[in-house]
Amino acid sequence: MGGGGREHALSWALKRDAPDATVFAAPGNPGTAQLGTNLRIPATASEDLLAAIREHDIDLTIVGPEAPLAAGLADRLRAAGRAVFGPAAAAARLEASKAFAKDVLGRAGVPTAASGSFTVLEPALAYIARHAEPLVVKASGLAAGKGVVICGTRGEASRAARAMLADGAFGEAGSEVVIEEWLDGEELSVLALTDGTHTLVLPAVQDHKRLGEGDSGPNTGGMGAYCPVSIAAGGSALLERVRREVIAPTLAELARRGAPYSGVLYAGLMITADGSPYVLEFNCRFGDPEAQALLPLLPGVMRHVAEIAAGGWRPPDDALVPVRAAVATVLAASGYPDRPELGAAIDVPRDLEAGVLVFHAGTERTPDGTLRVQAGRVLTVTGLGDDVAEAAGRSADACEQITFQGKTYRRDIGWRDIARARAGAARG
Ligand code: AMP
Numbered sequence: 001m002g003g004g005g006r007e008h009a010l011s012w013a014l015k016r017d018a019p020d021a022t023v024f025a026a027p028g029n030p031g032t033a034q035l036g037t038n039l040r041i042p043a044t045a046s047e048d049l050l051a052a053i054r055e056h057d058i059d060l061t062i063v064g065p066e067a068p069l070a071a072g073l074a075d076r077l078r079a080a081g082r083a084v085f086g087p088a089a090a091a092a093r094l095e096a097s098k099a100f101a102k103d104v105l106g107r108a109g110v111p112t113a114a115s116g117s118f119t120v121l122e123p124a125l126a127y128i129a130r131h132a133e134p135l136v137v138k139a140s141g142l143a144a145g146k147g148v149v150i151c152g153t154r155g156e157a158s159r160a161a162r163a164m165l166a167d168g169a170f171g172e173a174g175s176e177v178v179i180e181e182w183l184d185g186e187e188l189s190v191l192a193l194t195d196g197t198h199t200l201v202l203p204a205v206q207d208h209k210r211l212g213e214g215d216s217g218p219n220t221g222g223m224g225a226y227c228p229v230s231i232a233a234g235g236s237a238l239l240e241r242v243r244r245e246v247i248a249p250t251l252a253e254l255a256r257r258g259a260p261y262s263g264v265l266y267a268g269l270m271i272t273a274d275g276s277p278y279v280l281e282f283n284c285r286f287g288d289p290e291a292q293a294l295l296p297l298l299p300g301v302m303r304h305v306a307e308i309a310a311g312g313w314r315p316p317d318d319a320l321v322p323v324r325a326a327v328a329t330v331l332a333a334s335g336y337p338d339r340p341e342l343g344a345a346i347d348v349p350r351d352l353e354a355g356v357l358v359f360h361a362g363t364e365r366t367p368d369g370t371l372r373v374q375a376g377r378v379l380t381v382t383g384l385g386d387d388v389a390e391a392a393g394r395s396a397d398a399c400e401q402i403t404f405q406g407k408t409y410r411r412d413i414g415w416r417d418i419a420r421a422r423a424g425a426a427r428g
Pocket of ligand 1: 183
């Protein structure tokens with residue numbers, strides 16, 4: 001369910017792990033159409049989806065995006081006796097309400113920025129006046145990654161809080177705000193598969209939220225991601241700390257509240273200077289473009305997804321180890337994220353190098369067969385290699401060869417690890 005690059009990657013991984021499976025995507029995109037059948041149903045039309053699931057006798061439903069999960073799609077399908085991968089609405093609140101997530105984190109004793117949650121402006125302003133700069137002001141609800149304002153001064157923080165609470169910026173999503181201390185460090189994403197009882201932590205991924213190279217410019221839905229990340233390699237102390245100090249206590253607290261979590265839990269973390277993981281946010285689904293980097297590296301992972309949905313899952317004894325390295329670069333339309341220019345014709349050469357995967361996101365196939373830009377993030381181009389630098393080179397070469405008017409992308413996805421590897425080599 002869904003129609004972005006993540007859902008194309010999920011469909012691709014399903015066909016890899018279960019070649020005989022028949023794949024439907026709702027609504028899908030021209031990429032998923034190459035792997036199966038697109039159903040013209042938006043991911044939020046739960047009754048239409050249920051009817052289609054019955055009509056096509058679909059055994060397993062994987063919900064890609066957060067909005068339908070927050071709206072209770074997984075509950076609806078489970079109540080109808082269908083196997084579904086994705087949390088119930090009560091557990092998806094972890095993403096849909098940052099204030100709820102903060103409360104869970106506090107109760108569970110999970111490290112996170114000190115914060116306050118407010119629905120009324122005056123106490124929010126008083127909180128800002130009492131706390132040190134910089135501050136981060138967040139719309140509590142779902143705001144497609146845009147509801148977070150990093151504020152260098154109290155004045156900016158007050159304006160951001162006023163815009164959300166008094167002036168309706170972000171609408172309903174901003175009717176409650178979380179105001180928190182700013183944390184310095186390196187961001188890291190850790191995703192874990194869970195059926196509520198057992199947990200399988202996946203290799204860590206690092207995404208690149210800013211539009212420009214060197215992590216400059218405005219925040220976006222994500223311009224690229226890579227895996228593995230050397231500071232959190234498989235079996236590393238950091239990944240183990242995340243499992244023990246973040247994932248396990250969060251799942252236990254949700255279960256204690258009667259909202260056990262099943263699906264993939266995505267922890268967005270800040271690793272501070274002393275190497276400690278602090279939670280910035282949770283997502284209740286695979287990330288986009290994190291999925292396009294992660295899934296190609298984990299053969300067999302979709303069998304776990306299917307077994308979690310079906311019930312009776314037994315996680316493997318050993319962690320899933322990335323078979324290679326992957327760098328996923330997003331090709332965006334000009335003007336993204338604010339005013340993407342749509343409609344340009346896209347040319348994807350047929351003879352791209354082996355070791356390159358092209359996932360569709362904001363594309364459409366017009367009746368004359370032309371592939372055109374249909375949304376801000378157009379394609380994700382995943383390069384595979386023996387290390388991050390090689391994968392980045394493959395991704396960059398393919399991004400160069402794919403053409404459309406206004407093509408915008410970062411040529412530095414994975415730069416932190418490439419710099420670390422160079423520094424390591426220089427040290428000898
Ligand atoms: P979120 O949606 O809460 O993950 O926030 C989006 C982005 O804002 C994160 O990926 C971080 O880059 C940044 N951010 C959020 N909270 C903080 C914080 N407390 N300190 C520093 N940066 C933050």
